[in-house]
Amino acid sequence: MRARLWDFLGSMRLAISLLSILAIASAIGTLVKQNEPMVNYITQFGLFWAQWFAMLGIFDVYNQAWFLIILVFLLISTSVCLIRNTPKMLQDMRTFKHHTRTNSLRHLPEHSDWTSNESLDVLTQRNVRALQKHGYQVRAQENEAGVYIAAKRGRFNRIGYILTHLAIIVICIGGLMDSELSIRAQVHLFGKQPQANALSFAQVPTDGVLSTHTLSYRGDVKIPEGAVTDVVSLAYDQDHYLLQDLPFVLRLNKFMVDYYSTGMPKRFASEVTVQDKSTGESFNQTIEVNHPLRYKGVAVYQAGFDDGGSRLQLAVYPLSGTVAQPANIDATMYKNQPISFAGEPYTIEWRQFKPINVENLAEASGAPIDTTSAFAHAMSPASKVKTLKNVGPVIQFVLLDKAGQATEFRNYMVPVTLDGASVFLSGVRTDPNKDFLYLRIPADAEQSMGDFMRLRAALANTDMRTKAIQLYAKRMRETQQNNPLKGDELEKSLTEILNLFAQGGLQTVGESLQTKVPADQRDAVAQTVTRLLEGSLWELLQTARQADGLPVLVDNPDTGKFMRLAVVGLSDAFAYGSPVFVQLKGFDQVQASVLQMTRSPGQFWVYSGSLMLVLGTLAMTFIRERRVWLHIKPNGAVQHLTLAMSSTRRTFDYQHAWKTLCHAINPNMKHSERTSEYMPTKGDHEDDHA
Incomplete structure (x- = not known):
């Protein structure tokens, strides 16, 4: 049972399955923004799917228990595979795999047989030099049956396999080190309580503050100019947080920001003072984007800026x-x-x-x-x-x-x-x-906005409205002799229009027109009402300005545009939603700097593992392992030679290398002789069994 479990953990099928699940989960974590407010996900996906996605942990993939468990199993599986196969690979790199049976070479796809009249010593020396010239390491053995030459090149191809497997292990360890395992452990094992209430940092109880020995964390803190902090807030979930105690006290002395001509920020930086809690020593440093502060394993990045209580x-x-x-x-x-x-x-x-x-x-x-x-x-x-x-x-x-x-x-x-x-x-x-x-x-x-507010207040004043209506009616009679409205009809119409507008703006005026005016006449009547409304409000503004001891305005295009916008603005104010x-x-x-505090001891291991993965992949891709065997057996005055080659990958360049090697070993041999298919004979079988 133990052996079967060991084989299962080290099997390639398990490793590939775990890698596939992690790849899918990582893709989801990349495409879906992580740790956003729940309301954002409800807006994006709808209430039904947002609830299901939250249950599955889609919104915080990398800290889910199932993700970390898969990561641990991948670490175990790859470790078992590496433990089982590394000694074999290292041993295989050192050995030359001498084939003492010529018949076994003839079963390889690339082999060739021929004879030569040259002496055994001459053939041995010339072929050893030819193999070495082509970059092979050569070992030759001689016994009573003949000379057995074994050669190999590209032995470090196996290092690629070892490095890629080791890279996965190192990256998994780094990922676990940078996860929230240490935070979750303090909550579940050491009695730390995530906080739900928005309290000031000083009011958070001690069970809501994590130890300075927390392995990894990431959080933001906003510090106004002149303020200090020795903790950082960490989001535990959508509704709770914890405070992380820092090994130092950070004081923001000054925040600096430069802008482009458009007003976009060009550069912002924080001048801070850091004081060590244990030793009391302090130093000053400027934190900028891409120039963080690093002290006692904590990196402080310039993340942004905000108001600090202006x-x-x-x-x-x-x-x-x-x-x-x-x-x-x-x-x-x-x-x-x-x-x-x-x-x-x-x-x-x-x-x-x-x-x-x-x-x-x-x-x-x-x-x-x-x-x-x-x-x-x-x-x-x-x-x-x-x-x-x-x-x-x-x-x-x-x-x-x-x-x-x-x-x-x-x-x-x-x-x-x-x-x-x-x-x-x-x-x-x-x-x-x-x-x-x-x-x-x-x-x-x-x-x-003095004139606008003056006009608004006058519109609410009945006496001012009456006075403005009288002035406007008088002006209309003086300038428009053919006005269809005679006597008190003009004042009554203006009074009704202004009263309706004062009650609810243009919407109230429009509703009145819909109930009193036939549909085929509304457009013409609406134009007349709009003109009368603007004229009445113009006189109302002039009346209000005179009441405040201000000179009257000149009727020109600028004031005309002002009045048109004022009409719309006064109407919209009824729906503004504020008194x-x-x-x-x-x-x-008062400016404040937004700083991101991170502790990520696994960062070095993740980077190291990534480098190992690249080197291992390059080694497997570009280093070709090839092995060559040449058996020279004397048969009277004639020497019988058998040449064979094998490789882990029989690519096009491998076939070319085989042809080149055949030509170097025996230039006089025809191409058809170099790649002859071998059919074992009865004598061969007897030799093999012997």
Whole structure:
């Protein structure tokens, strides 16, 4: 039973089967992104398949128990094969395999027989020199039956087989060393508890911190300027993590980043101080991409950068009511900000701040505004050509109402140019798996949103609306003598249009037209209503500016474009999903460096095994093992010669080598004589049995 198990473990069929399974698993691990949030896999594969793939470990292939077990069995199988066959191969490399029976040579596919009248000594010396000239090692034996010459070349071909098998063993050992076996062992055998709550590092209990003797690990840590860390967070699974204690304390003194003219980062580096925990010694070093810090078996790589808790100055504009002026507040990144509006409590969770933000901004397609879906149009700027441009600082935050409903926003600090107009952008989404939809607020002549917010507040003021309607009606009567609306009809129509727009934007106006206007007249009436709405809002803006002591605006193409965008922006604000608009006014940046901490003792062995695999493959491919035998048997005054050759691979170049060798040994022999098929005779059988 033990012998059968030994043969099974060392069999080629088992090794090939294990290699095939590992190759398929590795291909899956390459094609499917590993250790992503579960929601990403649900989005990509659907809930049903994502659950099945998670059960099979597809999303973390290399740390699955079945993968590691297969790796161990492959290691055992290859080791058994190497133990069984290496002594034989080494012995075979040293021996010349003397054939003492001429008949056995005649059974080889490549053999030849001929006779010669030269003496035995002359034939022996000449043929030994000929074989040596062709790169063969030669051994000659003489006895009463004649001279037996054995030659070989390419003996190191067997080293290729040994190296390839040894390479698989070394790579498997390296892979096991760099796996999470040591982490899993500490959890299952030494009482370490993966953490589920998002606590600060200082609050994590001791059973959630791994020993400094952990064999291998990989994790990321974000360090703000001036901060220190001596631990790194390791993802245990989709919902849990562990802290890894480091053998040193790392302090980020300064983070440096350089940019291209487009705003893309060109170089970023971290100036750090490392202090050894055991000795107290410290030193300084700069970490850059491709220039990691290596200390006590831990490699620290520059992985990226992020915000480290910048201080923000913000203007909070109300999107309802008659107040146009914003409330100024201060905030700190990653610290929740409670606010109150109209007696309702809200909480802002600051998620991201980027002082330099490169976006693909291109000229929009120029499609006309569809008033029935103005919100969708304004939130989806179209672009044909990619144009990378730095659009300035951006803040990203989540607004929570008292019921816990979350809406995520992405607001730009400075206006950007889209469709030939300068606008403030604010992205909004309620589902983190979907893209942002963008609200456009037109910038005024001072590149601010003052006029827009002034117009919004005036639209909510009944008195201002009435005054603007009267001014616009008066102007229309003065400039349009043939106006079909007479007396109070004009004021009533303008009042109804503005009231509808103030209640729900263009969508409310459109719904009213659908119910009151016949279908064949709607297009013409819609054009008239749009013109009256823009004119009324123009007078409303002028009225609001005068109320604030500002000069009236000049009616020109720029202000006309502003008013058209303002109409769409005011309409879209009803679907914005927030009672306020948060604008970034200033900031004091605090940068943070994202560093990757790795310990991979198996890396050297994997690289060594890969080199051995390459060398072994080259040895098997280009080193051809060939063995040659020449028997010279005297028969009176005539010498009978038998030449034979064998090789592990009978390739085309092997056949050519056989012909060349035959010509070198006996130039006068015909080709047909060199490759004659041998049919044993009765005497041969007797000689063989003897």
